[in-house]
Amino acid sequence: MSVSAAAFAVPFGSQSVLVIEDGTGKVLLEKNADRVVSIASLTKLMTAMVVLDANQNMDEMIAIHQRDVDTLKHSTSRVPVGAKISRRDVLHLALMSSDNRAAASLARTFEGGTVGFKAAVRAKIRALGMTHTVIEEPTGLSPANKSTAGDLVKMAAAAATYPTIVEMTTDAKDMIRINGRRVEYRNTNRLVGAKGWDIGLSKTGYTEEAGRCLIMRITTAGKNATLVMLNAKSSSSRVLDALNIRRFINNGESPVMAKASTRKPTLRKRAKVASKQKRRRR
Numbered sequence: 263m264s265v266s267a268a269a270f271a272v273p274f275g276s277q278s279v280l281v282i283e284d285g286t287g288k289v290l291l292e293k294n295a296d297r298v299v300s301i302a303s304l305t306k307l308m309t310a311m312v313v314l315d316a317n318q319n320m321d322e323m324i325a326i327h328q329r330d331v332d333t334l335k336h337s338t339s340r341v342p343v344g345a346k347i348s349r350r351d352v353l354h355l356a357l358m359s360s361d362n363r364a365a366a367s368l369a370r371t372f373e374g375g376t377v378g379f380k381a382a383v384r385a386k387i388r389a390l391g392m393t394h395t396v397i398e399e400p401t402g403l404s405p406a407n408k409s410t411a412g413d414l415v416k417m418a419a420a421a422a423t424y425p426t427i428v429e430m431t432t433d434a435k436d437m438i439r440i441n442g443r444r445v446e447y448r449n450t451n452r453l454v455g456a457k458g459w460d461i462g463l464s465k466t467g468y469t470e471e472a473g474r475c476l477i478m479r480i481t482t483a484g485k486n487a488t489l490v491m492l493n494a495k496s497s498s499s500r501v502l503d504a505l506n507i508r509r510f511i512n513n514g515e516s517p518v519m520a521k522a523s524t525r526k527p528t529l530r531k532r533a534k535v536a537s538k539q540k541r542r543r544r
Contacts, residue, residue, distance in 0.1 A: 275499030276491040280411035284486035302467030305402030320350040330366040369400035405471040
């Protein structure tokens with residue numbers, strides 16, 4: 263099956279999709295893979311790589327500062343200002359739970375501060391050959407952080423070479439010590455740990471501009487593949503795309519279709535229908 267035919271064979275809810283066979287680089291599925299779009303928290307994979315490349319002390323305690331609070335999108339966080347957390351746990355929170363304060367603190371405490379962090383990110387983008395990518399800040403909250411599905415496959419391949427990133431992004435949940443007590447945090451990708459899924463790398467993303475995004479590396483039917491899905495309209499659509507991609511890889515099984523709504527009509531709607539029927543009878 264050709265790439266173009268394959269794209270039509272699988273009904274995608276995501277606006278951009280790219281599925282690559284690991285090892286060979288063969289394109290299995292593609293849709294708008296060269297379209298430049300906002301990437302939301304997929305950014306945090308780049309943040310993690312740059313932090314790990316810097317060989318900073320992972321046991322060093324980082325104090326979450328007021329400057330780490332999101333004033334752009336006003337997203338919530340379960341990490342309180344003033345909490346002191348090891349850099350390792352901060353990285354874990356940024357990757358597994360996609361916490362924005364955690365990601366912001368990693369850039370703030372980077373050698374050279376945010377200026378040094380941005381310089382390191384630009385150098386990493388160049389080194390990976392991500393020619394259509396711009397990353398301005400560490401969280402992905404800014405719509406200025408943009409890339410293509412093609413570039414993000416390169417980022418995923420690089421991130422998968424870091425055992426720490428692989429481990430942290432594929433934890434379904436973990437207990438993190440916050441201000442002396444253990445708090446449970448969960449993975450933002452509900453497929454991680456789900457029955458039947460063998461996931462080797464994962465990162466979700468969401469902003470209004472970027473829609474629902476997902477990067478995964480999976481093993482299925484003895485095949486290894488990298489999946490990039492960008493700008494889905496809902497979490498359920500993003501999951502459905504992942505399911506259909508996996509079914510396609512598994513010898514081209516038929517796609518799963520979205521179920522029709524089973525919600526009962528409202529009283530107002532039922533009354534309107536009844537009124538129409540009554541008029542017809544007249």
